[in-house]
Amino acid sequence: xxxxxxxxxxxxxxxxxxxxxxxxxxxxxxxxxxxxxxxxxxxxxxxxxxxxxxxxxxxxxxxxxxxxxxxxxxxxxxxxxxxxxxxxxxxxxxxxxxxxxxxxxxxxxxxxx
Amino acid sequence: xxxxxxxxxxxxxxxxxxxxxxxxxxxxxxxxxxxxxxxxxxxxxxxxxxxxxxxxxxxxxxxxxxxxxxxxxxxxxxxxxxxxxxxxxxxxxxxxxxxxxxxxxxxxxxxxxxxx
Numbered sequence: 001x002x003x004x005x006x007x008x009x010x011x012x013x014x015x016x017x018x019x020x021x022x023x024x025x026x027x028x029x030x031x032x033x034x035x036x037x038x039x040x041x042x043x044x045x046x047x048x049x050x051x052x053x054x055x056x057x058x059x060x061x062x063x064x065x066x067x068x069x070x071x072x073x074x075x076x077x078x079x080x081x082x083x084x085x086x087x088x089x090x091x092x093x094x095x096x097x098x099x100x101x102x103x104x105x106x107x108x109x110x111x112x113x
Numbered sequence: 114x115x116x117x118x119x120x121x122x123x124x125x126x127x128x129x130x131x132x133x134x135x136x137x138x139x140x141x142x143x144x145x146x147x148x149x150x151x152x153x154x155x156x157x158x159x160x161x162x163x164x165x166x167x168x169x170x171x172x173x174x175x176x177x178x179x180x181x182x183x184x185x186x187x188x189x190x191x192x193x194x195x196x197x198x199x200x201x202x203x204x205x206x207x208x209x210x211x212x213x214x215x216x217x218x219x220x221x222x223x224x225x226x227x228x229x
Contacts, residue, residue, distance in 0.1 A: 043220040
C-alpha cells in the first residue's frame with residue numbers, strides 16, 4: 001500500500017554542520033506531516049509539524065519544507081549538535097482518516113565531534 | 114506539556130504467558146489512544162486505535178484476540194498480549210490524543226517486551 005519512505009537510512013554529520021533529512025510520501029490525501037526524534041529505548045519526541053497548506057515552517061534550529069508537487073518533505077537542522085544524534089521519523093496523517101499516523105522508515109543521524 | 118506514561122517500561126515473560134501494558138494520560142483526557150509496535154531498527158507500525166467506551170479498531174494483520182485492548186476510562190488504555198511468543202518481543206508504544214480541543218497527539222516512553 002501507499003507509505004511514507006525516506007531516502008537516506010543513515011546520515012553522519014560533523015558537529016556544527018547543518019543536517020538535512022528527507023522523506024517521500026505517496027498519498028496525495030496526506031494533509032498533515034510531523035517530524036519525530038527517537039532516542040534509543042525511548043518514545044518518539046515531537047520536533048515540528050506542517051500542514052499541507054504550507055510549504056515551510058521554522059522552529060528553533062529546525063525547518064521543515066514541504067513540496068506537494070513531488071510529495072517530498074525535509075527536515076533541516078541547523079548547527080547540528082551531538083545531542084541531535086538519534087533516529088528521525090517523518091509521519092503523515094491522511095485527511096479524514098482520524099488521527100493515526102503512518103510513519104516513515106527512519107533516518108539515523110550521527111553527529112561526530 | 115502533556116505527559117503520557119507507560120507501565121511497565123520493560124517486561125520479560127515466559128512463552129505462553131500473558132502480559133498487560135498500561136498507557137496513561139497524566140494531565141489530560143484522551144478519548145482516543147493508539148498502540149504502535151516497533152521492531153529493532155524498524156519504524157513504528159500502528160496496531161490499533163483504542164476508543165474510550167467502545168471496541169478498539171485493529172489494523173489489518175493484527176489479531177484482536179491476541180492483542181486485547183481495553184480503554185475503560187479517559188486516562189487509561191491497556192494492551193494485553195495473550196499467550197505471548199518470542200516473535201511478540203518488541204517495543205510497544207502508545208500515544209494519546211488530547212481531547213480538550215487542540216487534538217494534539219502525545220507519545221508514551223514505550224514498553225520493551227521480551228518473551229523467552
